[in-house]
Amino acid sequence: MKNSFWKNKKVFITGHTGFKGSWLVLILHHLGAKISGYALDPISKPNFFDNLKLSKFLQHDFRNDIKDFSKLNKAIKKFKPDIVFHLAAQSSVLVSYKNPDDTVKTNIIGTFNLLKSIKLNKSIKSAIIVTTDKVYLNEDKKINFDENSKLGGHDIYSSSKACCEIITESFVKSFINKNKCKIATVRSGNCIGGGDWTEDRIVKDCVEAFIHKKNLLIRSPNATRPWQHVMEPVCGYLKLAEKLFGKNGQKFIGSWNFGPNKINLSVLNLAKIGKKIFNSKSKIIIDKRESKKLHEAKYLSLNSQKSFKILKWKIYMNPQTSLRLTFDWFKVFYAYKKDRKKVIEFTIDQFKNFQKKIKYFN
Numbered sequence: 001m002k003n004s005f006w007k008n009k010k011v012f013i014t015g016h017t018g019f020k021g022s023w024l025v026l027i028l029h030h031l032g033a034k035i036s037g038y039a040l041d042p043i044s045k046p047n048f049f050d051n052l053k054l055s056k057f058l059q060h061d062f063r064n065d066i067k068d069f070s071k072l073n074k075a076i077k078k079f080k081p082d083i084v085f086h087l088a089a090q091s092s093v094l095v096s097y098k099n100p101d102d103t104v105k106t107n108i109i110g111t112f113n114l115l116k117s118i119k120l121n122k123s124i125k126s127a128i129i130v131t132t133d134k135v136y137l138n139e140d141k142k143i144n145f146d147e148n149s150k151l152g153g154h155d156i157y158s159s160s161k162a163c164c165e166i167i168t169e170s171f172v173k174s175f176i177n178k179n180k181c182k183i184a185t186v187r188s189g190n191c192i193g194g195g196d197w198t199e200d201r202i203v204k205d206c207v208e209a210f211i212h213k214k215n216l217l218i219r220s221p222n223a224t225r226p227w228q229h230v231m232e233p234v235c236g237y238l239k240l241a242e243k244l245f246g247k248n249g250q251k252f253i254g255s256w257n258f259g260p261n262k263i264n265l266s267v268l269n270l271a272k273i274g275k276k277i278f279n280s281k282s283k284i285i286i287d288k289r290e291s292k293k294l295h296e297a298k299y300l301s302l303n304s305q306k307s308f309k310i311l312k313w314k315i316y317m318n319p320q321t322s323l324r325l326t327f328d329w330f331k332v333f334y335a336y337k338k339d340r341k342k343v344i345e346f347t348i349d350q351f352k353n354f355q356k357k358i359k360y361f362n
């Protein structure tokens with residue numbers, strides 16, 4: 001990825017107050033982009049966005065609902081972005097059981113609203129719609145899903161994201177002038193990384209248990225997930241957005257997997273690694289009730305050959321390295337509670353070190 005490409009590019013991010021959005025803001029700021037964000041206020045306390053005061057890196061910090069087309073379109077019209085990243089979503093499987101209505105409306109109508117606004121705002125040359133690895137019909141048959149695998153979803157979160165894929169594809173075919181604007185969808189695995197305090201995410205649960213010397217309760221201990229550090233897919237999205245923006249951008253329209261390497265790690269093993277890194281004496285307890293109550297796929301693996309071959313994207317970290325970076329981040333965060341500059345510097349240093357390694361950046 002050419003650093004010079006992002007210098008002064010106007011980038012509009014939906015969901016910038018969330019976990020991945022915050023990383024994207026910091027990385028793009030470091031690369032010299034002009035950024036505006038559109039999202040709701042962060043939910044968790046603490047949270048990456050507010051605690052690190054990321055608002056100061058933005059030209060506009062729009063706090064509105066993605067379901068409100070008029071406000072969304074007004075924000076985009078005001079900023080006149082070159083590139084859009086759509087991350088705003090109800091992003092939790094568990095919440096989708098508790099609040100299916102909002103999940104459907106935010107994820108499906110929200111994505112449709114964004115696509116309509118992209119159509120109306122001619123400054124936009126490329127857009128990335130972030131979905132998930134959970135868009136694939138998963139029957140626990142140990143399939144490595146590629147971009148042509150059947151879409152589906154056992155839970156409402158997954159099916160709402162599968163709908164985003166279908167709607168984006170048909171919207172692009174029906175309404176987008178591909179000479180002017182190129183749109184792609186991206187599917188990554190479960191991400192880990194500093195700053196994720198979202199409820200029901202295992203790394204957050206680990207960190208809080210180990211920091212506060214409490215027992216750790218886990219669901220689905222044997223579920224394997226392709227854990228990947230958030231920087232891996234995010235840098236893939238940046239690479240793809242750059243390609244879409246370029247002369248031959250049409251070739252890059254479509255869907256892209258950005259999965260981790262094949263070393264899948266069970267939830268239980270992740271917790272054990274965290275416990276070791278934190279040198280913690282907390283007990284790991286398996287919550288059998290929760291595991292039985294909700295459906296959760298035991299096996300989920302992505303085939304990212306398309307990204308490897310065409311984008312020259314590559315995976316650099318194994319799950320252990322990703323976890324080390326993540327737990328290091330949280331250690332620094334809790335050690336420098338009153339010195340947020342240090343945490344920002346540390347986060348940017350993690351990115352700079354990663355940037356040095358990744359060949360597809362240059």
Ligand SMILES: NC(=O)c1ccc[n+]([C@@H]2O[C@H](COP(=O)([O-])OP(=O)(O)OC[C@H]3O[C@@H](n4cnc5c(N)ncnc54)[C@H](O)[C@@H]3O)[C@@H](O)[C@H]2O)c1
Nearest residue numbers: 015017018019020039040065066087088089091132190191
């Ligand atoms: N974190 C992961 O492991 C992971 C994995 C695969 C895909 N994804 C996808 O990546 C994207 C970002 O994930 P995340 O982990 O940062 O999620 P997150 O929950 O931390 O952040 C979600 C963001 O969306 C915004 N948002 C939610 N509802 C909104 C609404 N009605 N109107 C406007 N904004 C709204 C929130 O304010 C927040 O900024 C999501 O689309 C998610 O589905 C995440």
